[in-house]
Amino acid sequence: MAYKEPAPIKDKENPFESMMSRFNIAAECLGLDDDTYNVLKSPARQVIVNMPITMDDGSVRVFEGFRVVHSTILGPSKGGIRYDKGVFLDEVKALAAWMTWKCAVVDIPYGGAKGGIICDPTTMSAAELERLTRAYTLALIDTFGPDQDIPAPDMGTGPREMAWLMDEYSKTKGMTVNSVVTGKPLVLGGSLGRVEATGRGVMVSAMAAMEKLGMDPTKSTAAIQGFGNVGSWAAKLLFDKGVKILAVSDITGAYWNENGIDIDAAIEYKNAHKGRLEGFKGAELMADPGDLLTSKVDVLVPAAVEDVITIANADKIQARLIVEGANGPTSANADKIINEKGIMVVPDILANSGGVTVSYFEWVQNRLGYKWTLELVTERAERIMTDAFEKVYATSQKYNVTMRIAAYIVAIDKVAQTYKFRGGF
Ligand SMILES: NC(=O)C1=CN([C@@H]2O[C@H](COP(=O)(O)OP(=O)(O)OC[C@H]3O[C@@H](n4cnc5c(N)ncnc54)[C@H](O)[C@@H]3O)[C@@H](O)[C@H]2O)C=CC1
Ligand SMILES: O=C(O)CCC(=O)C(=O)O
Secondary structure, three states: OOOOOOOOOOOOOOHHHHHHHHHHHHHHHHOOOHHHHHHHOOOOEEEEEEEEEEOOOOOEEEEEEEEEEEEOOOOOEEEEEEEEOOOOHHHHHHHHHHHHHHHHHOOOOOEEEEEEEEOOHHHOOHHHHHHHHHHHHHHOOOOOEOOOEEEEEOOOOOHHHHHHHHHHHHHHHOOOOHHHOOOOOHHHOOOOOHHHHHHHHHHHHHHHHHHHHOOOHHHOEEEEEOOOHHHHHHHHHHHHOOOEEEEEEEOOEEEEOOOOOOHHHHHHHHHHOOOOOOOOOOOEEOOOHHHHHHOOOOEEEEOOOOOOEOOOOHHHOOOOEEEOOOOOOEOHHHHHHHHHOOOEEEOHHHHOOHHHHHHHHHHHHHHHOOOOOHHHHHHHHHHHHHHHHHHHHHHHHHHOOOHHHHHHHHHHHHHHHHHHHHOOO
8 A cells, every 4th residue: 555654744733644644554554455545545525615705894805715525435424614714724624534534433424524714703793604604605505415515513613603504505405404514503403412412422432431541530630621612511521420620721711720610600601701711710810721731630631723732742741541522632743752651542533523423313313304302312422432432442452553543443444345345446
């Protein structure tokens, strides 16, 4: 196969190269053939759109957006849409590939995609965001579809944006098509349990890993970076399991309480303050928010952005366990340092796959025209996550590799086997 030792790449890494360097190692472990390797390293489709939007003050701004479909070999492509001022094409390419691996790890019948729009949603009105979301939907009308490519929320987007997308798509088709998007409000066909699904999967992964490491959750401490959808739910569900959360953070700073943060109070505060923790009195503001990552805790959950654990701080990490709520929070160059320190990492493509798993349930329910109970959603999602964790753990033992490389091996193996049966290239 065409595997080559990746050239050393410096932090800040290109996220796509970062993804590829892990893919290369896993491909070599599997002895992946050249043809499949070459197909999988290239995204199937990359669309760049420019959308002129009338702002509230009457001016017109042109926004750039992307949709990258990495693979559809396992089924329609699936993946969130990110609204962020720093989003860029290679990041979306990496995120799309991670979706392919993630869906394969949890064994759901989807390929991978991701979208992004360069914008700062915190400075835009709801009306401007609605116009932008509708324009993006129209620009990608031939890409999206319940059997083609199914978006969902990611950073900076949530049920509100998914509702606009569903409505715009449905209008162009002349009928209601709720299965074109997941993460919708419940009343539009959203699934019970989707909002907390990614955080729940993080909690399930953390519990499974703690068991392997012989850690008692009720005697363990944790720090959580990011207090949005994933971080706040992961914090809440770990807190409910008795884990003492010593630190949480968001874009406004990191907050520390030696005696443990009351996560219910933190969530209540955030909800009452435009989604931000700024001014939260239940913890002290840390002088440097980056110190959260190297603080003295047992479990670290990066649940914000990419490349926060790098060669600059990896050797200072004190946690025994890292559970990656975010996509790509650890740079490829930091993997070796973390591994040498004996820290167990539950990688993103496993740890945060609870979200897409319940998105899959939402799509299934929409297509059935039927609603599942929360108990059913939770029980099925937890079973899928636990099975995936055990499969990845067993693979890591079999190949004597980290959980991250094991997760890639599980995923690439499934995709490669599918290609073998389907043929076609
Ligand atoms: N929403 C979902 O279902 C899924 C999200 N993810 C990933 O989880 C991560 C977070 O996504 P969401 O929670 O949905 O986004 P979100 O937009 O709901 O929240 C992001 C949070 O991170 C904080 N943040 C941003 N930059 C930060 C920084 N430099 N330091 C500390 N905090 C920072 C924000 O203030 C906010 O609290 C992303 O990597 C996303 O791709 C992964 C799987 C599914
Ligand atoms: O729920 C989904 O379909 C995708 C969520 C997502 O974007 C992710 O897992 O990174």
